[in-house]
Amino acid sequence: MPRDTLTREQIVRAAIALLDAEGLDGLNMRSLGKRLNSAATAMYWHVKNKDHLVVLACNEVWNEVGLPDLDAVGWRTAAERMAGDLHAMLARHPWLVQAFASQPLYGENKARHDDHILAVYERAGFRGPEADQAAGAVFTYVLGHALSLSAAVSADRRLTRGGDEAEALMRESMARATEIAQRYPRLRERLDTYAAREYAAAPDRSFEVGLRALLDGLELRLGDRHQHQAQAQHPHPAP
Structure with missing residues (x-):
């Protein structure tokens, strides 16, 4: 061309x-x-170079994360949707997890996302640094969960490229890991259980459970603050 x-x-x-x-x-x-x-x-x-190209690619895929209308949905629904979209985007583009650790990533689409997610937590009632902390906690959770998906893709790629030698090394590593796990009672119980197989087969379910727990905690924190504010405004009379 x-x-x-x-x-x-x-x-x-x-x-x-x-x-x-x-x-x-x-x-x-x-x-x-x-x-x-x-x-x-x-x-x-x-x-300019490969790093510049990665920045441009990152900015492009960030457009795949939807920005819910905060006048149409509550803050928690918006937070769940954006976290879910981000998780799905990172699953489609597992290289992005690695890129986060290698260089600064920026762009118009990413900035638009970051600004909107702060608006979500401000709508919830978080103010100033608290909104940044809430958004950062959820983002870090999503990124951490996506890391396991990215690692699995990388492992599969190494197996494909490495042929029989890579497959033998993987079997050896898994056998060694199983041997070590046998020494610890809770790990030993989970080596060949339905729960372990279910987690491996459906990691998205664990993502949703963890996300709900995290948002529950943020919501509880807001409730505690409202209670403290109400008590400050209407203190109990002294006996």
């Missing part, structure tokens, strides 16, 4: 597809050029 017909939007879309397929380590200008039928040098007319 000639330089004058190649656009930044095309490059970013192709980069996201490459990142989804190959991960952060698999992104390079030569591979991207092959996907676009273009010379690798043509990429640099539109993006």
Whole structure:
């Protein structure tokens, strides 16, 4: 594809597809050029370098997280929807979890998301730094849960690329981990139970349980504050 017909939007879309397929380590200008039928040098007319391309790709996928209308739904419904959308987006693009640890990520879509999530917690009743803390707690929970999904994708990719040798190493590692777990009673009980298999088969259920528990705690914190404010305004008369 000639330089004058190649656009930044095309490059970013192709980069996201490459990142989804190959991960952060698999992104390079030569591979991207092959996907676009273009010379690798043509990429640099539109993006500065790989880090810049990752920032652009991040900003693009952030648009997949919906921004609920706060005049139409309550703060908790909005918080649940945004956390769920973010979790689903990170599951579709597991490279993004790794990117968070490697460089600053920014962009218009991410800023719009961050501003809206602060509005959600301000609507709930959190003020100033408290809104940032509430939003940060939920974001960190979502990111942490997505980390396990990202790790699973990375492990599968290593197995695919590594062939028989990688598969043998994985079996050896799992056998060693099982051997160690046998020494601890609670881990031993869970090695081959329905609960363990159910968690492995349906991690989204554990995500929802944890998210509800976290939001329950935030809601309880708001309730305690309202109670303290009411008591301050209407103190009990002295006996």
